[in-house]
Structure formats: C-alpha cells, structure tokens
Amino acid sequence: MSETKERLYVERDGFCAEASMLLMALAVVFRLIGSIGRWDDMHYLLTQVALPVFSGLLFLLCLLLFSRRAFWTTVVPVVLGAVFFIFRIMSVENEWQIVGCIVLYVAIVVIFALCFYRKNLKWALAAILLLAFAYHVAIEDLPVLMDLEHPVSFVDGMQEMSVLAIMLSLMFVCLGMKKDGGRAKPEPAEPETPAPEEIAAEPVPEEPAPEEGTPVQEEEISSETLPVLPAEESSAPAAEEESPAPEDREEP
Secondary structure, X not given: OOOEEOOEEXXXXXXXXXXXXHHHHHXXXXXXXXXXXXXXXXXXXXXXXXHHHHHHHHHHHHHHHHOOOOHHHHHHHHHHHHHHHHHHHOOOOOHHHHHHHHHHHHHHHHHHHHXXXXXXXXXXXXHXXXXXXXXXXXXXXXXXXXXOOOOOOHHHHHHHHHHHHHHHHHHHHHHOEEEOOOEEOOOOOOOOOOOHHHHHOOOOOOOOOOOOOOOOOOOOOOOOOOOOOOOOOOOOOOOOOOOOOHHHOOOO
C-alpha cells in the first residue's frame, strides 16, 4: 500500500512570503539601529540585540532556501524569537502582564508548530498575531506617542518598530502557508507475465519478400528425390492377334 504525505510550504515568489521577508529584514535593521549606544551592557547585547538579529536572519535564510522543501525549519527561529520576547517583557513591572505575555508567546509557538499537522490553524494564528499587533499599537504605542512631555527617543522608537515588524512578518507567513495535496510513494514495479492467450496470439515473423528486380532462385528438384510411383498394371488382356475376317476363311 502506498503512503501519502502532505507537506506544508510557502511559495517563495508569492506576495505573502515576499512581504514576510521584507518585514523581517526591516525588523533586523530597526533592531540594530535601536541598539546604538547600548553595546556596553552584555546582558542587553545578548538578549536584545544578538538574539533577535540572529533569529531574524535565520528566519530569512529558511524562507529563501527551504520555503518549499523544508518549511518546518522556520520553527527554530520562531522559538528563538519567542525567547527574545520573553526576555523583553521581563523589564515590565506588572507581573500579570508578564505572565499573560509569556502565555501568549508560548501559545504562538505551539500553534505555529501545529500548523504543520492542521493547516487551518494558520487562520487562528494570524488572528492572534493581528490582535497582538493592534494591542501594541493602540494600548502601548499611542499613549506614549501622545505624551508630549516625555517624547520617545529615536532609539526606543526603532526598537518598537522592530517588534511590530516581527509580528507582521509572522502574520504574513501564516497567511501564505499551503499544503501540496499529498504525494504517494511509488511502489516497486513487478515484472508482468504475459497471459497464455497473448503468447499464442503473438505473430510469427514473416520472411522478407524479395525486392523487385531480384531473380528468384528456384530450387532444383532432382528426379532422385521424387518418389517413384509404381506403374499401373493393366487389367486388360494382352492384345490378341487379329483373327482373319470371316470372308477370308477358306471353305473346306
């Protein structure tokens, strides 16, 4: 019996994949710009610069090289990105917000991995990422931007733009997920044995007809090879001598 396997993939030349790669590249650039002047803190350098930059570049590499053949490799940078978000949320003072965000990040990783078994989960994951994006913009970013007494610095703004770009990048890659419909593994072909009727019906090869203008050589038949037929014995008596006619007989 042949086995059928379905693979989850993303069209690299499609709109969703290109949008996702562009946003992730922007997230890496924004993160590098936002870390200017903070290279002295080793913990910040590892958790807030090296980790997100490495996970973003790895995500781009997986989409460029394995978007169709091995899309499952993108799970690794997604996990690394979730670790980065957990480190980032630790600086918040509200404990309930920390717990809620950690649960959200873990749920995103789990649902992303489950999409390889149930493709329809991509809609739920895309909705979660869209809600998280809307929450960041409406609840966290707008009040800060409206506070004219404490304006946001350029460096902090680049860091927040990096976070928003990562969310949108994951959302677009979720929308671009497809399944190839399954491919059956070919079974080894067995040699076919012809049926007895087919063997009997095989045509006998005919001898090629002589070409025109070529004299046909007739076989010489010797008389010795022919069977000697016995002479027919005549049933009639041997021819008698002619008796004299009655007129020629002498009278005594």
